[in-house]
Amino acid sequence: MAKTREINPMLKAGLELGPVLAFFVAYLLLKDRVFEIGGTAYEGFIVVTAGFIPVMVAATALLWKLTGHLSRMQVVTVVLIVVFGGLSVWLNDERFFKMKPTLIYLLFGAVLGIGLLRGESYLRAVMEGLMPLRQEGWMILTRRVTALFFALAVLNEIVWRTMSTEIWVYFKTFGLTAALFLLFMVQGKLFSDYALDEEKS
Template sequence: MTEKRQINPLLKSALEFGPVLIFFVAYLRYKDDVFTVWGTEYSGFILITAAFVPLLILATGALWALTGKLSRMQVATVILVTLFGGLSVWLNDERFFKMKPTAIYLLFGGLLAIGLARGQSYLKYVMEEMMPLQDAGWMILTKRLMLCFFGLALANEVIWRFASTETWVYFKTFGLTAAVFAFFMAQGKLFQTYSIEQDET
């Protein structure tokens, strides 16, 4: 079994969020540029996507090498980024990369839904070490997060289809992350009610 190792929290955050921030900054710099590669014109968005995919793979690989562990969500994210990013570059069509968050959140929400249908919380399996909760709390949190994921998938579809590319980039970089953060912050009452520590006192 691979040993899990601790690394500097700042380095860990840089490897996890650095590629996304680099994508955002590069987009702002090159969004209006057009590049000709081997006789084919590519927008700045497509070229940045082409650079982002290997950058994310390298950062995730470095994270695995340093910590000895990757979450299933991280693995799934890298696979879907590679798939949809690769399709966008190969077909010179930015729509595929814009659909990537939709696929990710539908996948995560669908997996949670399958677990709930079986009377299980797959979220507990992933996050139990971080948040020790009673089983009832895990089921409630899982249902809420499932709905959150489906809501984010719907929001991404609406924004990339009806808003500008720049709006979508801001939404992807900051909106989605802020929404997930806000979701967990809003679960404070649930954590207090169903925490194992409180149950044992």
């Protein structure tokens, strides 16, 4: 089995977040332009999506080459980007790419929910090295993350179906990430109450 290798945290963050930020910047630059390709008119959003797919695949492949490991979440995300981004470009229909976050959050929420029904925290398997908590703490945190994933899936559907593409791009780039960040930021009491007592060993 391949052993996970540590790499520079800044490089890792760049490979994980760089493609998303590049998508955002490219969209701002090209959002009002229309490109004639092969006799078909493509709006800037579709062209940016077409460029985002190989960039995301390349960044994920490089991350795997450097670390020797990809999480299931990263693999599922890049597969859905290729499939739904590809459908948007192929059919010249931005709706498929906008559906992607909905499916990602529904899938992750469902997986965590299945674990909860089995009395397990699949979140623990992914994050235990980052946050040493007792089992009860992991179950509470997993329930909260699961609820957030389902809420974000619903919110993404509302935003892309009722608001402009530009608002959705801002929401996808900053809103979804901020929601997850804020959830963990307000869990201080949980982390304190259920932290493993390492002194009692």
